[in-house]
Every structure is written in C-alpha cells, then in structure tokens.
Amino acid sequence: MAYRHLFREASCVRCPDSRETVNHLLFKCCFARLVWAISPIPAYPEGEWTDSLYANLYWVLNLEVEIPKLGKIGNLVPWLLWRLWKSRNELMFKGKEYDAPEVLRRAMEDFEEWSTRRELEGKASGPQVERNLSVQWKAPPYQWVKCNTDATWQLENPRCGIGWILRNESGGVLWMGARALPRTKNVLEAELEALRWAVLTMSRFNYKRIIFESDAQALVNLLNSDDFWPTLQPALEDIQQLLHHFEEVKFEFTPRGGNKVADRIARESISFSNYDPKLFSIVPQWLRSTLIG
Structure with missing residues (x-):
C-alpha cells in the first residue's frame, strides 16, 4: 500500500x-x-x-x-x-x-x-448429453444389489429433493426412498445427503453386496479417494462408519441416462409438503412410466 x-x-x-x-x-x-x-x-x-x-x-x-x-x-x-x-x-x-x-x-x-x-x-451439452441420456441402467452381478441415488437442487427453491432406488440382479425393484430437505449449500451436499441416507437404509436392511451408483462424478471421486473436504467430512465419516455392515461395497459413476429413475424420484420429492422420509416397496404410479422406459 x-x-x-x-x-x-x-x-x-x-x-x-x-x-x-x-x-x-x-x-x-x-x-x-x-x-x-x-x-x-x-x-x-x-x-x-x-x-x-x-x-x-x-x-x-x-x-x-x-x-x-x-x-x-x-x-x-x-x-x-x-x-x-x-x-x-x-x-x-x-x-x-x-x-x-x-x-x-x-x-x-x-x-x-x-x-x-x-x-x-462439466456436464456436457449437445451430442454428449444425448449420448449420456441414451445410456441404459445395467443390472448388478449375480448375488449383488444396486442402489442408484440422486438429488435435485435449485438455487431459487428453499428445499431440495433426494431419492434412491434399490434393484436386484434381474432389475426387480426392492425398495425406493424419497425425501425433501431444506436446501443445502450446494448440489454436491444434496447428492451426499442422498447417498448417506441410502447407505444408512441399506445397512439396516442387511444387504451384504451392494453397488451405490450416482451420476455425480465429483461425489463418486470423493468416495473413492482420500481427498479431505472439511464441510463435507461429517457426512463422509458417517458413510465410512456404516460400510462395515456390508461384506462388499462399491461406489460407481453412471451417465445421466443410467440414473434416470433416481433422478425422477428426486424431482418428485422436492414437491413433498413435509420433510418426512418416504419408503416404497411398491412402485408408485408417478414413477412407472420412467421405470418402464
């Protein structure tokens, strides 16, 4: 100066x-x-x-x-x-x-x-988006289950929506979860909350071999690395402590098309009138067309 x-x-x-x-x-x-x-x-x-x-x-x-x-x-x-x-x-x-x-x-x-x-x-536009949307969900290996998670986050909305869906090796729906939350600070925190809730629920349901799949590359990278993010650390530590309930667990990335059902659940949950978590063992009417498509 x-x-x-x-x-x-x-x-x-x-x-x-x-x-x-x-x-x-x-x-x-x-x-x-x-x-x-x-x-x-x-x-x-x-x-x-x-x-x-x-x-x-x-x-x-x-x-x-x-x-x-x-x-x-x-x-x-x-x-x-x-x-x-x-x-x-x-x-x-x-x-x-x-x-x-x-x-x-x-x-x-x-x-x-x-x-x-x-x-x-970094989420591509144009032809790349079309390729990502054309990707189809893939069933897990024999004796494994797969849980897809997603979140909807909008800057102008005071709440966000999170959702997950659990399917077996034949593609059959086992469970689904949908929940509205007060809006998190950013979309990555919302994605992490969706995953934390899914991991907690799966640990209580006593599944042993499970793949958690998300279209948030940053989230998957975070789970598969030793990067330290202080504001996210409490949720990350919760997830790590829950992993001992499983015999085998994987965190994998899928393009948007492979995660469209979880995306639909998250978008529906943002409209819920309260923050109570909702579990489904039967596919609700509003999701059937997305699941079949």
Missing part, C-alpha cells in the same frame, strides 16, 4: 515491526503462517517460507507436480491466497478481524463451491 502512497507507513497491520510486502502478507506474516499451518497444504520444504515471493508461489502453485499424492486439495491454494488478502483488507478498511480457522473455513467453502460449479459446467 505504501507504494501507492495511500499510507505513510508500510507496517503490517498484524505485526507492526515488519514491513508489509505481498510476500509478507501472504506467507511471512504471523497470521498467514498460522493459516498455512492449520491448512492441509504442505509446508515449504525447508520448513519456513522464504523471502522470495516467487519461490513461495512456485511451491504452492505447483503442488500437483511436487506432491502428486496430494490430489485435488492443491486447488485450494488460490482461494487461500485470496482469503488472506481479503481478510487483511477487511481488517484495515472495515475493522473486521477473522481468526485463522475462519479464514481457512471460508477458503474451503470457496474451493468447494468452485469445484461444484466445475462439476455442473
């Missing part, structure tokens, strides 16, 4: 004995160091951030190359940098001060919202 002649002093707002530079603000400041320390981002190899902004940025922006096992969590870095910068401005210009866990939480929320939007935008 001193370089723009906005202030006479160039001291850091949090550590007055240090000169405020971009490198200090993002990496060397005591507050920035604390945020990085509690984040899932690995520390600089030497254990201390350097005096070179370029060296520090090179490290955090190339984590996928330096540490391939880190996975997608490396994409958190831009949002963490942005929140560090924004928290400094909030403190300086508005007098608002956020602690380190709050800054990290907000960066995580930014990251998760961005990831969800990428997932939605």
Whole structure:
C-alpha cells in the first residue's frame, strides 16, 4: 500500500515491526503462517517460507507436480491466497478481524463451491448429453444389489429433493426412498445427503453386496479417494462408519441416462409438503412410466 502512497507507513497491520510486502502478507506474516499451518497444504520444504515471493508461489502453485499424492486439495491454494488478502483488507478498511480457522473455513467453502460449479459446467451439452441420456441402467452381478441415488437442487427453491432406488440382479425393484430437505449449500451436499441416507437404509436392511451408483462424478471421486473436504467430512465419516455392515461395497459413476429413475424420484420429492422420509416397496404410479422406459 505504501507504494501507492495511500499510507505513510508500510507496517503490517498484524505485526507492526515488519514491513508489509505481498510476500509478507501472504506467507511471512504471523497470521498467514498460522493459516498455512492449520491448512492441509504442505509446508515449504525447508520448513519456513522464504523471502522470495516467487519461490513461495512456485511451491504452492505447483503442488500437483511436487506432491502428486496430494490430489485435488492443491486447488485450494488460490482461494487461500485470496482469503488472506481479503481478510487483511477487511481488517484495515472495515475493522473486521477473522481468526485463522475462519479464514481457512471460508477458503474451503470457496474451493468447494468452485469445484461444484466445475462439476455442473462439466456436464456436457449437445451430442454428449444425448449420448449420456441414451445410456441404459445395467443390472448388478449375480448375488449383488444396486442402489442408484440422486438429488435435485435449485438455487431459487428453499428445499431440495433426494431419492434412491434399490434393484436386484434381474432389475426387480426392492425398495425406493424419497425425501425433501431444506436446501443445502450446494448440489454436491444434496447428492451426499442422498447417498448417506441410502447407505444408512441399506445397512439396516442387511444387504451384504451392494453397488451405490450416482451420476455425480465429483461425489463418486470423493468416495473413492482420500481427498479431505472439511464441510463435507461429517457426512463422509458417517458413510465410512456404516460400510462395515456390508461384506462388499462399491461406489460407481453412471451417465445421466443410467440414473434416470433416481433422478425422477428426486424431482418428485422436492414437491413433498413435509420433510418426512418416504419408503416404497411398491412402485408408485408417478414413477412407472420412467421405470418402464
């Protein structure tokens, strides 16, 4: 800020004995160091951030190359940098001060919202959509059952809908679940709630070999990886704890066409007048045409 002649002093707002530079603000400041320390981002190899902004940025922006096992969590870095910068401005210009866990939480929320939007935008259009819709549901192997899950989420609607359907190796419907919920923060959370409810119900029904299938690629990737998403972690841990009820379990992705029945259930459930869960062992009239088609 001193370089723009906005202030006479160039001291850091949090550590007055240090000169405020971009490198200090993002990496060397005591507050920035604390945020990085509690984040899932690995520390600089030497254990201390350097005096070179370029060296520090090179490290955090190339984590996928330096540490391939880190996975997608490396994409958190831009949002963490942005929140560090924004928290400094909030403190300086508005007098608002956020602690380190709050800054990290907000960066995580930014990251998760961005990831969800990428997932939605990544759903192909045109010919690719037609190919996805033409995919048919496939029955599970012998002595297995398959549970398809889905969610309906609309920004303008105060509620969302979740649903699942369980079928056997011959395609016969065993059970279905439909439920309305208060709108979650994003569509990925709604998809996760649909899956959590399905896993909980299947564990109580004592099925042993089961495939959970969804058309939400981000959700399936999350279940089949070690990625850490703090705001989703409680639901993920619930699912993990329930898995010991099964002898074998798989989480698989299917294009939209292979999940159209679960999609229809979710879209119907958003219109329910209350949030009570509904279970069906007989196919309701409103679903029959989708199931036959």
